[in-house]
Amino acid sequence: MDFIYNLHRTMLSQNLILVYQGDFTQETTKSILAMAERNLDSSGEESSIKRKVFNVMVEALQNIVKHSDELIDGQMRSHAAIFLIGKEANRYSIMTGNPIRKSNVEKLNQALTHINSLDKDGLKELYKNIIKNTTISEKGGAGLGFVDMARKSGEKLEFAFPEMNSEYCFFCLKVNVPRESGE
Protein backbone atom coordinates (compact mmCIF):
# COMPACT_ATOMS: atom_id res chain seq x y z
CA MET A 1 0.00 0.00 0.00
CA ASP A 2 3.05 2.26 0.01
CA PHE A 3 2.11 3.65 -3.38
CA ILE A 4 -0.85 5.53 -1.92
CA TYR A 5 1.33 7.41 0.50
CA ASN A 6 4.00 7.86 -2.16
CA LEU A 7 1.51 9.27 -4.62
CA HIS A 8 0.20 11.60 -1.94
CA ARG A 9 3.72 12.79 -1.13
CA THR A 10 4.51 13.26 -4.81
CA MET A 11 1.43 15.41 -5.20
CA LEU A 12 2.47 17.50 -2.22
CA SER A 13 6.08 17.88 -3.28
CA GLN A 14 5.04 18.81 -6.84
CA ASN A 15 2.38 21.23 -5.54
CA LEU A 16 -0.37 19.44 -7.44
CA ILE A 17 -3.90 20.44 -6.54
CA LEU A 18 -5.67 18.23 -9.06
CA VAL A 19 -4.75 15.07 -10.92
CA TYR A 20 -7.05 13.24 -13.27
CA GLN A 21 -6.35 10.16 -15.32
CA GLY A 22 -8.93 8.29 -17.32
CA ASP A 23 -11.50 8.90 -19.97
CA PHE A 24 -11.61 12.37 -21.44
CA THR A 25 -14.94 13.50 -22.80
CA GLN A 26 -16.89 16.76 -22.83
CA GLU A 27 -18.67 15.49 -19.69
CA THR A 28 -15.43 14.86 -17.76
CA THR A 29 -14.12 18.18 -19.06
CA LYS A 30 -17.10 19.97 -17.50
CA SER A 31 -16.65 18.09 -14.21
CA ILE A 32 -12.95 18.89 -14.02
CA LEU A 33 -13.61 22.54 -14.85
CA ALA A 34 -16.29 22.76 -12.16
CA MET A 35 -13.98 21.19 -9.58
CA ALA A 36 -11.04 23.42 -10.45
CA GLU A 37 -13.29 26.47 -10.51
CA ARG A 38 -14.55 25.76 -7.00
CA ASN A 39 -10.98 25.35 -5.87
CA LEU A 40 -9.97 28.71 -7.38
CA ASP A 41 -13.06 30.40 -5.94
CA SER A 42 -12.53 29.06 -2.45
CA SER A 43 -8.89 30.13 -2.46
CA GLY A 44 -10.05 33.66 -3.31
CA GLU A 45 -7.92 33.88 -6.43
CA GLU A 46 -8.02 37.12 -8.39
CA SER A 47 -10.67 36.96 -11.10
CA SER A 48 -8.35 37.83 -13.98
CA ILE A 49 -5.99 34.99 -13.01
CA LYS A 50 -8.93 32.66 -12.54
CA ARG A 51 -10.18 33.39 -16.03
CA LYS A 52 -6.77 32.74 -17.57
CA VAL A 53 -6.40 29.43 -15.73
CA PHE A 54 -9.91 28.42 -16.77
CA ASN A 55 -9.15 29.41 -20.34
CA VAL A 56 -5.98 27.34 -20.55
CA MET A 57 -7.72 24.39 -18.87
CA VAL A 58 -10.53 24.38 -21.41
CA GLU A 59 -8.16 24.40 -24.37
CA ALA A 60 -5.90 21.76 -22.82
CA LEU A 61 -8.81 19.45 -21.93
CA GLN A 62 -10.56 19.85 -25.26
CA ASN A 63 -7.29 19.11 -27.05
CA ILE A 64 -7.16 15.78 -25.26
CA VAL A 65 -10.83 15.04 -25.95
CA LYS A 66 -10.35 15.75 -29.64
CA HIS A 67 -7.22 13.68 -30.00
CA SER A 68 -7.88 10.87 -27.54
CA ASP A 69 -8.88 8.62 -30.41
CA GLU A 70 -5.31 8.54 -31.54
CA LEU A 71 -4.66 5.35 -29.64
CA ILE A 72 -6.16 2.52 -31.61
CA ASP A 73 -5.34 -0.08 -28.99
CA GLY A 74 -8.63 -0.26 -27.10
CA GLN A 75 -7.14 -1.23 -23.80
CA MET A 76 -4.80 1.70 -23.64
CA ARG A 77 -7.33 4.14 -24.92
CA SER A 78 -9.52 4.31 -21.85
CA HIS A 79 -6.72 5.43 -19.57
CA ALA A 80 -4.59 7.05 -22.16
CA ALA A 81 -4.26 10.61 -20.94
CA ILE A 82 -3.50 12.58 -17.79
CA PHE A 83 -4.36 16.09 -16.67
CA LEU A 84 -2.75 17.94 -13.77
CA ILE A 85 -2.93 21.33 -12.14
CA GLY A 86 -0.13 22.65 -9.99
CA LYS A 87 -0.26 25.68 -7.77
CA GLU A 88 2.82 27.44 -6.50
CA ALA A 89 3.28 30.78 -4.78
CA ASN A 90 3.90 32.61 -8.04
CA ARG A 91 2.04 30.57 -10.66
CA TYR A 92 -0.44 27.92 -11.69
CA SER A 93 0.66 25.17 -14.05
CA ILE A 94 -1.74 23.33 -16.28
CA MET A 95 -0.21 20.07 -17.48
CA THR A 96 -1.37 17.37 -19.84
CA GLY A 97 0.03 14.12 -21.16
CA ASN A 98 -1.41 12.03 -23.95
CA PRO A 99 -0.17 9.49 -26.48
CA ILE A 100 0.51 10.69 -29.98
CA ARG A 101 1.58 8.80 -33.05
CA LYS A 102 5.27 9.19 -33.80
CA SER A 103 4.40 10.30 -37.31
CA ASN A 104 2.65 13.37 -35.84
CA VAL A 105 5.42 14.40 -33.48
CA GLU A 106 7.46 16.44 -35.94
CA LYS A 107 4.54 18.57 -37.09
CA LEU A 108 3.42 19.27 -33.52
CA ASN A 109 6.98 19.99 -32.43
CA GLN A 110 7.37 22.51 -35.25
CA ALA A 111 4.06 24.21 -34.47
CA LEU A 112 4.91 24.59 -30.78
CA THR A 113 8.46 25.73 -31.51
CA HIS A 114 7.09 28.35 -33.88
CA ILE A 115 4.60 29.58 -31.25
CA ASN A 116 7.41 29.84 -28.71
CA SER A 117 9.50 31.91 -31.12
CA LEU A 118 6.85 34.65 -31.24
CA ASP A 119 6.35 37.62 -28.96
CA LYS A 120 3.00 39.02 -27.87
CA ASP A 121 2.33 40.87 -31.13
CA GLY A 122 3.53 37.92 -33.19
CA LEU A 123 1.10 35.62 -31.39
CA LYS A 124 -1.72 38.06 -32.00
CA GLU A 125 -0.93 38.15 -35.73
CA LEU A 126 -0.73 34.35 -35.88
CA TYR A 127 -4.08 34.08 -34.10
CA LYS A 128 -5.75 36.47 -36.51
CA ASN A 129 -4.22 34.74 -39.51
CA ILE A 130 -5.45 31.33 -38.38
CA ILE A 131 -8.95 32.47 -37.44
CA LYS A 132 -9.37 34.22 -40.80
CA ASN A 133 -8.21 31.31 -42.87
CA THR A 134 -9.17 28.20 -40.93
CA THR A 135 -12.23 26.04 -41.15
CA ILE A 136 -13.32 23.88 -38.25
CA SER A 137 -11.65 20.47 -38.57
CA GLU A 138 -13.42 17.14 -38.50
CA LYS A 139 -12.40 16.88 -34.88
CA GLY A 140 -13.98 20.23 -34.12
CA GLY A 141 -10.76 22.14 -33.58
CA ALA A 142 -9.92 25.50 -35.04
CA GLY A 143 -6.14 25.05 -34.75
CA LEU A 144 -6.02 27.94 -32.32
CA GLY A 145 -5.70 26.15 -29.00
CA PHE A 146 -1.94 26.30 -28.49
CA VAL A 147 -1.73 29.89 -29.73
CA ASP A 148 -4.45 30.88 -27.31
CA MET A 149 -2.77 29.05 -24.43
CA ALA A 150 0.50 30.85 -25.18
CA ARG A 151 -1.29 34.21 -25.28
CA LYS A 152 -3.20 33.69 -22.05
CA SER A 153 -0.13 32.31 -20.30
CA GLY A 154 2.25 35.06 -21.39
CA GLU A 155 5.04 32.50 -21.04
CA LYS A 156 6.66 29.92 -23.27
CA LEU A 157 4.91 26.57 -23.61
CA GLU A 158 6.94 23.71 -22.15
CA PHE A 159 6.71 20.40 -23.97
CA ALA A 160 8.39 17.04 -24.46
CA PHE A 161 7.74 13.81 -26.33
CA PRO A 162 9.11 10.83 -24.37
CA GLU A 163 8.88 7.53 -26.25
CA MET A 164 6.21 5.01 -25.26
CA ASN A 165 6.82 2.28 -27.79
CA SER A 166 7.65 1.80 -31.46
CA GLU A 167 4.49 3.60 -32.56
CA TYR A 168 3.74 6.21 -29.90
CA CYS A 169 5.26 9.03 -27.94
CA PHE A 170 3.70 10.61 -24.85
CA PHE A 171 3.09 14.28 -25.55
CA CYS A 172 3.70 16.25 -22.35
CA LEU A 173 2.64 19.89 -22.17
CA LYS A 174 3.03 22.41 -19.38
CA VAL A 175 1.45 25.85 -19.50
CA ASN A 176 2.23 28.31 -16.73
CA VAL A 177 -0.08 31.09 -15.66
CA PRO A 178 1.70 33.67 -13.48
CA ARG A 179 -0.20 34.68 -10.36
CA GLU A 180 1.08 38.24 -10.36
CA SER A 181 -1.11 40.09 -12.78
CA GLY A 182 0.04 43.14 -14.62
CA GLU A 183 2.46 43.65 -17.43
Next chain:
Amino acid sequence: MEILHLEGTEDTPKIILDKKNGIFEISGRSLPEDSAEFYRPVLEWIGQYSSDPNPTTDFVFKLEYFNTASSKLILDVLSALEDIKGMKILWYYHEDDEDMQEAGQEFSELVEIPFEFKTY
Protein backbone atom coordinates in the same frame (compact mmCIF):
# COMPACT_ATOMS: atom_id res chain seq x y z
CA MET B 1 -40.04 35.60 -38.17
CA GLU B 2 -39.62 32.91 -35.54
CA ILE B 3 -37.75 33.65 -32.35
CA LEU B 4 -34.59 31.66 -31.68
CA HIS B 5 -34.26 31.21 -27.95
CA LEU B 6 -31.73 28.89 -26.32
CA GLU B 7 -31.23 28.80 -22.57
CA GLY B 8 -27.61 28.98 -21.45
CA THR B 9 -25.90 25.95 -19.95
CA GLU B 10 -22.53 25.44 -18.27
CA ASP B 11 -20.92 25.03 -21.69
CA THR B 12 -23.22 26.82 -24.12
CA PRO B 13 -24.34 30.46 -24.23
CA LYS B 14 -27.81 31.87 -23.90
CA ILE B 15 -29.10 33.01 -27.25
CA ILE B 16 -32.06 35.22 -28.04
CA LEU B 17 -32.73 36.30 -31.61
CA ASP B 18 -36.06 38.11 -31.71
CA LYS B 19 -36.70 40.32 -34.72
CA LYS B 20 -40.08 41.63 -33.60
CA ASN B 21 -38.86 42.87 -30.22
CA GLY B 22 -35.45 43.86 -31.53
CA ILE B 23 -33.47 41.60 -29.20
CA PHE B 24 -30.33 40.02 -30.56
CA GLU B 25 -28.06 38.60 -27.89
CA ILE B 26 -25.45 35.92 -27.29
CA SER B 27 -24.34 35.78 -23.67
CA GLY B 28 -22.61 33.58 -21.13
CA ARG B 29 -20.15 30.78 -21.74
CA SER B 30 -19.38 29.15 -25.02
CA LEU B 31 -17.33 25.98 -24.97
CA PRO B 32 -19.54 23.42 -26.69
CA GLU B 33 -18.12 20.10 -27.77
CA ASP B 34 -19.14 20.78 -31.36
CA SER B 35 -19.14 24.52 -31.95
CA ALA B 36 -20.07 24.29 -35.65
CA GLU B 37 -23.15 22.23 -34.81
CA PHE B 38 -24.14 24.54 -31.96
CA TYR B 39 -23.93 27.74 -34.01
CA ARG B 40 -25.57 26.31 -37.13
CA PRO B 41 -29.13 27.43 -36.16
CA VAL B 42 -27.76 30.87 -35.29
CA LEU B 43 -26.16 31.23 -38.70
CA GLU B 44 -29.32 29.95 -40.39
CA TRP B 45 -31.46 32.43 -38.46
CA ILE B 46 -29.18 35.32 -39.44
CA GLY B 47 -29.30 34.14 -43.05
CA GLN B 48 -33.09 34.49 -43.02
CA TYR B 49 -33.03 37.74 -41.10
CA SER B 50 -30.62 39.32 -43.59
CA SER B 51 -33.20 39.05 -46.37
CA ASP B 52 -35.58 41.37 -44.46
CA PRO B 53 -33.81 43.00 -41.51
CA ASN B 54 -35.04 45.73 -39.17
CA PRO B 55 -33.87 49.26 -40.12
CA THR B 56 -31.28 49.05 -37.34
CA THR B 57 -29.93 46.07 -35.41
CA ASP B 58 -27.98 46.22 -32.15
CA PHE B 59 -26.44 42.80 -31.80
CA VAL B 60 -25.22 42.12 -28.27
CA PHE B 61 -22.29 39.89 -27.36
CA LYS B 62 -22.01 39.56 -23.61
CA LEU B 63 -19.69 36.64 -23.20
CA GLU B 64 -18.03 35.57 -20.02
CA TYR B 65 -15.86 33.04 -21.74
CA PHE B 66 -15.47 31.32 -25.10
CA ASN B 67 -13.10 28.64 -26.33
CA THR B 68 -11.07 28.87 -29.52
CA ALA B 69 -13.44 26.65 -31.51
CA SER B 70 -16.24 29.06 -30.59
CA SER B 71 -14.12 32.06 -31.54
CA LYS B 72 -14.01 30.78 -35.11
CA LEU B 73 -17.81 30.46 -35.12
CA ILE B 74 -18.23 33.91 -33.56
CA LEU B 75 -16.24 35.26 -36.48
CA ASP B 76 -18.58 33.35 -38.82
CA VAL B 77 -21.57 34.95 -37.05
CA LEU B 78 -20.00 38.41 -37.38
CA SER B 79 -19.25 37.78 -41.06
CA ALA B 80 -22.89 36.82 -41.59
CA LEU B 81 -23.96 40.09 -39.92
CA GLU B 82 -21.49 42.15 -41.92
CA ASP B 83 -23.69 42.82 -44.95
CA ILE B 84 -26.83 43.74 -43.02
CA LYS B 85 -27.60 47.47 -43.15
CA GLY B 86 -27.89 49.31 -39.85
CA MET B 87 -25.90 46.66 -38.02
CA LYS B 88 -24.01 47.52 -34.86
CA ILE B 89 -22.23 45.20 -32.44
CA LEU B 90 -22.44 45.91 -28.72
CA TRP B 91 -19.50 44.07 -27.21
CA TYR B 92 -19.80 43.74 -23.43
CA TYR B 93 -16.94 42.69 -21.20
CA HIS B 94 -16.48 42.54 -17.48
CA GLU B 95 -14.69 45.69 -16.41
CA ASP B 96 -11.56 43.83 -15.28
CA ASP B 97 -11.53 41.38 -18.20
CA GLU B 98 -8.85 42.73 -20.52
CA ASP B 99 -8.72 39.52 -22.51
CA MET B 100 -12.41 39.78 -23.43
CA GLN B 101 -11.96 43.44 -24.32
CA GLU B 102 -8.99 42.57 -26.53
CA ALA B 103 -10.92 39.71 -28.13
CA GLY B 104 -13.65 42.15 -29.09
CA GLN B 105 -11.13 44.57 -30.51
CA GLU B 106 -9.58 41.82 -32.60
CA PHE B 107 -12.97 40.79 -33.96
CA SER B 108 -13.71 44.41 -34.81
CA GLU B 109 -10.52 44.49 -36.89
CA LEU B 110 -11.61 41.40 -38.82
CA VAL B 111 -15.04 42.59 -39.96
CA GLU B 112 -16.47 45.82 -41.32
CA ILE B 113 -19.11 46.47 -38.67
CA PRO B 114 -19.15 49.27 -36.08
CA PHE B 115 -18.41 47.97 -32.58
CA GLU B 116 -19.43 49.71 -29.40
CA PHE B 117 -17.63 48.54 -26.27
CA LYS B 118 -19.40 48.41 -22.95
CA THR B 119 -18.45 47.16 -19.53
CA TYR B 120 -20.68 45.41 -17.03
